[in-house]
Amino acid sequence: MRWILYILIFIALLILAGFLLPREIIVERSVYITKPPESVFSYVNNLRNFNSWSPWYQLDPTTEYEYSGPESGIGATMSWQSENPSVGTGSQTIVTSQPNSLVRMDLNFAAQGQATSEIRLQPQGSGTNVTWWFSTDLGGSPIARWFGLMVKRMIGQSYEQGLQKLKNLVESEASTSTAEMEESSQEDNGSDTELPLEGSEGADDMETDPGDVDPGIQGEVLDGEVLEEEAEEPVEEETI
Numbered sequence: 001m002r003w004i005l006y007i008l009i010f011i012a013l014l015i016l017a018g019f020l021l022p023r024e025i026i027v028e029r030s031v032y033i034t035k036p037p038e039s040v041f042s043y044v045n046n047l048r049n050f051n052s053w054s055p056w057y058q059l060d061p062t063t064e065y066e067y068s069g070p071e072s073g074i075g076a077t078m079s080w081q082s083e084n085p086s087v088g089t090g091s092q093t094i095v096t097s098q099p100n101s102l103v104r105m106d107l108n109f110a111a112q113g114q115a116t117s118e119i120r121l122q123p124q125g126s127g128t129n130v131t132w133w134f135s136t137d138l139g140g141s142p143i144a145r146w147f148g149l150m151v152k153r154m155i156g157q158s159y160e161q162g163l164q165k166l167k168n169l170v171e172s173e174a175s176t177s178t179a180e181m182e183e184s185s186q187e188d189n190g191s192d193t194e195l196p197l198e199g200s201e202g203a204d205d206m207e208t209d210p211g212d213v214d215p216g217i218q219g220e221v222l223d224g225e226v227l228e229e230e231a232e233e234p235v236e237e238e239t240i
Contacts, residue, residue, distance in 0.1 A: 014142075014146070015142050015143075016142075017142075018141075018142020018143060018145045018146050019142050019145075021142070021145035021146065021148070021149070022145070022148075023137060023138055023139070023140070023145065024135060024136070024137050024138065025134075025135070025136055025138060025148045025149075025151065025152045026133070026134065026135050027133070027134040027135075027152055027155045027156050027159060028131060028132070028133045028134070029131070029132050029156060029159040029160050029163055030129060030130060030131040030132070030163070031129075031130050031160075031163035031164060031166070031167050032124065032127055032128070032129055032130075032167075033127055033128050033129075033130055033166070033167045033170050033171060034126065034127040034171055035127060035128060035170050035171060036123070036126070036127070036128060037100040037101065037121040037122075037123055037128045038100050039128075039170055040121055040128050040130060040166070040170055041099065041100045041101075041103075041121060042072075043166060043169065043170060044103050044119045044121075044130075044166075045072045045073060045094070045097055045103050046071060046072035046076070047067065047072075047076050047077070047078040047092065047094065048067055048071060048072075048078075050078060051065070052165075052169060053162055053165040053166040053169050054162060054165075055158040055159070055161040055162035055165065056086070056087055056158065059082075059084055059086050059087050060082045060083070060084035060086075060087045062082070062083075063080050063081065063082040063084070063087055064080065064081045064082070065078060065079070065080050066078070066079045066080075067079075069093070072094075072097075073094060073097045074094055074095065074096065074097050075093070075094065076093070076094045077091060077092070077093040077094075078091065078092055079091040088109060088110070088112065089109075089110050090107065090108050090109040090110055090112075091107075091108045092105045092106065092107045092108070092117070093105060093106050093108075100121060101120070101121050101122075102118060102119070102120055102121070103118065103119045104116065104117070104118045105117050105118070107136075113136060113137075113138075113139075114136065115134060115135060115136035116134070116135050116136070117132070117133060117134045117135075118131075118132075118133040119131070119132055119133075120133065130163060130166065130167075132159045132162065132163055134155055134159070136148075
Protein backbone atom coordinates (compact mmCIF):
# COMPACT_ATOMS: atom_id res chain seq x y z
CA MET A 1 0.00 0.00 0.00
CA ARG A 2 3.01 2.24 0.39
CA TRP A 3 3.33 2.74 -3.39
CA ILE A 4 -0.17 4.22 -3.47
CA LEU A 5 0.96 6.78 -0.91
CA TYR A 6 3.97 7.64 -3.06
CA ILE A 7 1.72 8.16 -6.08
CA LEU A 8 -0.57 10.47 -4.13
CA ILE A 9 2.38 12.47 -2.88
CA PHE A 10 3.75 12.74 -6.41
CA ILE A 11 0.41 13.98 -7.74
CA ALA A 12 0.16 16.52 -4.92
CA LEU A 13 3.63 17.82 -5.76
CA LEU A 14 2.68 18.16 -9.44
CA ILE A 15 -0.39 20.16 -8.51
CA LEU A 16 1.57 22.42 -6.22
CA ALA A 17 4.24 22.91 -8.87
CA GLY A 18 1.49 23.77 -11.38
CA PHE A 19 0.54 26.80 -9.29
CA LEU A 20 4.12 28.00 -9.62
CA LEU A 21 4.01 27.86 -13.41
CA PRO A 22 3.16 31.10 -15.29
CA ARG A 23 -0.51 31.77 -15.82
CA GLU A 24 0.06 33.43 -19.16
CA ILE A 25 1.98 31.86 -22.01
CA ILE A 26 3.66 34.04 -24.62
CA VAL A 27 5.12 32.78 -27.88
CA GLU A 28 7.19 34.91 -30.24
CA ARG A 29 8.94 33.92 -33.45
CA SER A 30 10.59 36.06 -36.15
CA VAL A 31 11.85 35.79 -39.71
CA TYR A 32 13.61 38.20 -42.07
CA ILE A 33 12.01 38.76 -45.48
CA THR A 34 14.04 40.49 -48.18
CA LYS A 35 11.11 42.67 -49.26
CA PRO A 36 9.79 45.99 -47.87
CA PRO A 37 6.93 46.05 -45.30
CA GLU A 38 4.32 47.07 -47.88
CA SER A 39 5.00 43.84 -49.79
CA VAL A 40 4.35 41.76 -46.66
CA PHE A 41 1.43 43.74 -45.24
CA SER A 42 -1.00 42.82 -48.03
CA TYR A 43 -0.63 39.13 -47.08
CA VAL A 44 -1.06 39.45 -43.33
CA ASN A 45 -3.81 42.10 -43.39
CA ASN A 46 -6.13 39.98 -45.55
CA LEU A 47 -7.40 36.79 -43.88
CA ARG A 48 -8.41 35.41 -47.26
CA ASN A 49 -4.68 35.08 -47.94
CA PHE A 50 -3.98 33.37 -44.61
CA ASN A 51 -4.23 29.78 -45.83
CA SER A 52 -1.60 30.44 -48.51
CA TRP A 53 1.01 30.47 -45.72
CA SER A 54 -0.83 28.98 -42.71
CA PRO A 55 1.06 26.18 -40.91
CA TRP A 56 -2.23 24.38 -40.16
CA TYR A 57 -3.91 24.42 -43.57
CA GLN A 58 -2.38 21.11 -44.73
CA LEU A 59 -3.29 19.28 -41.51
CA ASP A 60 -6.87 18.80 -42.68
CA PRO A 61 -7.75 19.70 -46.29
CA THR A 62 -11.43 19.04 -45.51
CA THR A 63 -11.61 21.92 -43.01
CA GLU A 64 -14.55 24.24 -43.65
CA TYR A 65 -13.72 27.96 -43.78
CA GLU A 66 -16.05 30.95 -43.72
CA TYR A 67 -15.21 34.64 -44.17
CA SER A 68 -17.19 37.62 -42.98
CA GLY A 69 -16.78 41.36 -42.59
CA PRO A 70 -14.52 43.40 -44.89
CA GLU A 71 -12.02 41.61 -47.10
CA SER A 72 -9.08 43.09 -45.16
CA GLY A 73 -8.33 45.29 -42.19
CA ILE A 74 -10.34 45.82 -39.00
CA GLY A 75 -13.40 43.59 -38.76
CA ALA A 76 -12.24 40.94 -41.23
CA THR A 77 -13.07 37.51 -39.77
CA MET A 78 -12.16 33.94 -40.68
CA SER A 79 -13.91 30.96 -39.04
CA TRP A 80 -12.99 27.29 -39.38
CA GLN A 81 -14.37 23.92 -38.38
CA SER A 82 -12.52 20.61 -38.47
CA GLU A 83 -12.77 17.14 -36.95
CA ASN A 84 -8.99 17.09 -36.62
CA PRO A 85 -8.10 18.00 -33.00
CA SER A 86 -4.93 19.73 -34.24
CA VAL A 87 -7.14 22.17 -36.16
CA GLY A 88 -10.36 22.14 -34.15
CA THR A 89 -13.00 24.87 -34.32
CA GLY A 90 -12.51 28.59 -33.91
CA SER A 91 -12.27 32.02 -35.45
CA GLN A 92 -9.91 34.96 -35.72
CA THR A 93 -10.81 38.63 -36.22
CA ILE A 94 -8.57 41.58 -37.05
CA VAL A 95 -9.03 44.20 -34.33
CA THR A 96 -6.06 46.48 -35.12
CA SER A 97 -4.55 47.28 -38.49
CA GLN A 98 -1.71 49.77 -38.80
CA PRO A 99 -0.54 50.01 -42.42
CA ASN A 100 2.79 48.30 -43.06
CA SER A 101 3.54 47.85 -39.34
CA LEU A 102 1.00 45.86 -37.25
CA VAL A 103 -1.96 43.47 -37.49
CA ARG A 104 -3.57 42.35 -34.21
CA MET A 105 -6.16 39.56 -34.05
CA ASP A 106 -8.50 38.18 -31.43
CA LEU A 107 -8.58 34.36 -31.48
CA ASN A 108 -11.51 32.29 -30.24
CA PHE A 109 -10.92 28.54 -29.84
CA ALA A 110 -14.42 27.79 -28.51
CA ALA A 111 -14.13 25.53 -25.44
CA GLN A 112 -10.34 25.75 -25.51
CA GLY A 113 -10.33 29.44 -24.65
CA GLN A 114 -9.31 32.70 -26.24
CA ALA A 115 -6.04 34.34 -27.20
CA THR A 116 -4.46 37.31 -28.96
CA SER A 117 -1.94 37.28 -31.77
CA GLU A 118 0.03 40.01 -33.50
CA ILE A 119 2.07 40.22 -36.66
CA ARG A 120 4.60 43.01 -36.41
CA LEU A 121 6.52 44.41 -39.38
CA GLN A 122 9.77 46.23 -38.71
CA PRO A 123 11.84 47.70 -41.59
CA GLN A 124 15.39 46.40 -41.56
CA GLY A 125 17.72 47.47 -44.34
CA SER A 126 16.02 46.80 -47.66
CA GLY A 127 13.79 44.11 -46.11
CA THR A 128 11.43 43.45 -43.21
CA ASN A 129 11.77 41.72 -39.88
CA VAL A 130 8.43 39.91 -39.33
CA THR A 131 7.47 38.88 -35.78
CA TRP A 132 4.51 36.62 -35.02
CA TRP A 133 3.43 37.01 -31.39
CA PHE A 134 0.86 34.98 -29.37
CA SER A 135 -0.54 35.36 -25.87
CA THR A 136 -3.22 33.54 -23.85
CA ASP A 137 -4.33 33.36 -20.21
CA LEU A 138 -4.46 29.79 -18.87
CA GLY A 139 -6.46 30.67 -15.80
CA GLY A 140 -5.88 29.40 -12.28
CA SER A 141 -5.97 25.66 -12.97
CA PRO A 142 -2.58 24.00 -12.35
CA ILE A 143 -3.46 21.31 -14.89
CA ALA A 144 -4.06 23.98 -17.56
CA ARG A 145 -0.70 25.52 -16.72
CA TRP A 146 1.07 22.18 -17.17
CA PHE A 147 -0.80 21.76 -20.43
CA GLY A 148 0.30 25.25 -21.42
CA LEU A 149 3.93 24.12 -21.52
CA MET A 150 3.13 21.67 -24.30
CA VAL A 151 0.93 24.19 -26.10
CA LYS A 152 3.71 26.77 -26.03
CA ARG A 153 6.14 24.38 -27.70
CA MET A 154 3.60 23.33 -30.35
CA ILE A 155 2.62 26.91 -31.21
CA GLY A 156 6.27 27.92 -31.42
CA GLN A 157 6.98 25.19 -33.98
CA SER A 158 3.87 26.08 -35.98
CA TYR A 159 4.75 29.77 -36.03
CA GLU A 160 8.24 28.98 -37.32
CA GLN A 161 6.77 26.92 -40.16
CA GLY A 162 4.19 29.59 -41.01
CA LEU A 163 6.75 32.39 -41.10
CA GLN A 164 9.01 30.37 -43.37
CA LYS A 165 6.09 29.77 -45.73
CA LEU A 166 5.28 33.48 -45.68
CA LYS A 167 8.89 34.33 -46.47
CA ASN A 168 8.99 31.92 -49.43
CA LEU A 169 5.65 33.19 -50.72
CA VAL A 170 6.44 36.91 -50.59
CA GLU A 171 9.96 36.60 -51.96
CA SER A 172 9.03 34.19 -54.77
CA GLU A 173 5.99 36.17 -55.96
CA ALA A 174 7.91 39.45 -55.85
CA SER A 175 10.71 37.88 -57.93
CA THR A 176 8.17 36.53 -60.42
CA SER A 177 6.61 39.98 -60.83
CA THR A 178 10.03 41.52 -61.46
CA ALA A 179 10.85 38.88 -64.07
CA GLU A 180 7.54 39.47 -65.85
CA MET A 181 8.16 43.22 -65.93
CA GLU A 182 11.63 42.72 -67.39
CA GLU A 183 10.28 40.32 -70.02
CA SER A 184 7.53 42.76 -70.95
CA SER A 185 10.08 45.58 -71.24
CA GLN A 186 12.25 43.48 -73.55
CA GLU A 187 9.25 42.67 -75.75
CA ASP A 188 8.36 46.36 -75.99
CA ASN A 189 11.91 47.26 -77.00
CA GLY A 190 11.94 44.55 -79.64
CA SER A 191 8.77 45.84 -81.24
CA ASP A 192 10.27 49.20 -82.31
CA THR A 193 10.25 49.70 -86.09
CA GLU A 194 13.74 49.82 -87.53
CA LEU A 195 14.57 52.30 -90.26
CA PRO A 196 15.38 50.64 -93.61
CA LEU A 197 19.03 50.59 -94.55
CA GLU A 198 20.30 52.23 -97.71
CA GLY A 199 19.82 49.94 -100.66
CA SER A 200 17.39 47.74 -98.82
CA GLU A 201 13.79 47.10 -99.81
CA GLY A 202 11.60 50.05 -98.96
CA ALA A 203 14.38 52.59 -99.35
CA ASP A 204 12.71 53.93 -102.50
CA ASP A 205 9.74 54.92 -100.40
CA MET A 206 11.92 57.36 -98.54
CA GLU A 207 13.07 59.25 -101.65
CA THR A 208 11.88 62.85 -101.78
CA ASP A 209 9.13 63.69 -104.28
CA PRO A 210 10.47 66.34 -106.69
CA GLY A 211 7.30 68.29 -106.19
CA ASP A 212 8.06 68.58 -102.50
CA VAL A 213 11.48 70.21 -103.03
CA ASP A 214 11.76 73.86 -102.07
CA PRO A 215 11.83 75.99 -105.25
CA GLY A 216 14.85 77.93 -104.06
CA ILE A 217 16.82 74.80 -103.44
CA GLN A 218 15.66 73.38 -106.77
CA GLY A 219 16.92 76.52 -108.52
CA GLU A 220 20.29 76.27 -106.86
CA VAL A 221 20.59 72.67 -107.98
CA LEU A 222 19.64 73.53 -111.56
CA ASP A 223 22.06 76.47 -111.66
CA GLY A 224 24.78 74.18 -110.43
CA GLU A 225 24.03 71.67 -113.18
CA VAL A 226 24.15 74.44 -115.82
CA LEU A 227 27.47 75.71 -114.56
CA GLU A 228 28.91 72.23 -114.68
CA GLU A 229 27.68 71.73 -118.24
CA GLU A 230 29.20 75.04 -119.34
CA ALA A 231 32.47 74.14 -117.71
CA GLU A 232 32.57 70.86 -119.60
CA GLU A 233 32.09 72.50 -123.06
CA PRO A 234 35.42 72.59 -125.02
CA VAL A 235 37.01 75.94 -125.55
CA GLU A 236 37.65 76.73 -129.26
CA GLU A 237 41.21 77.76 -130.02
CA GLU A 238 41.61 80.96 -132.04
CA THR A 239 43.51 80.64 -135.32
CA ILE A 240 46.25 83.16 -135.77
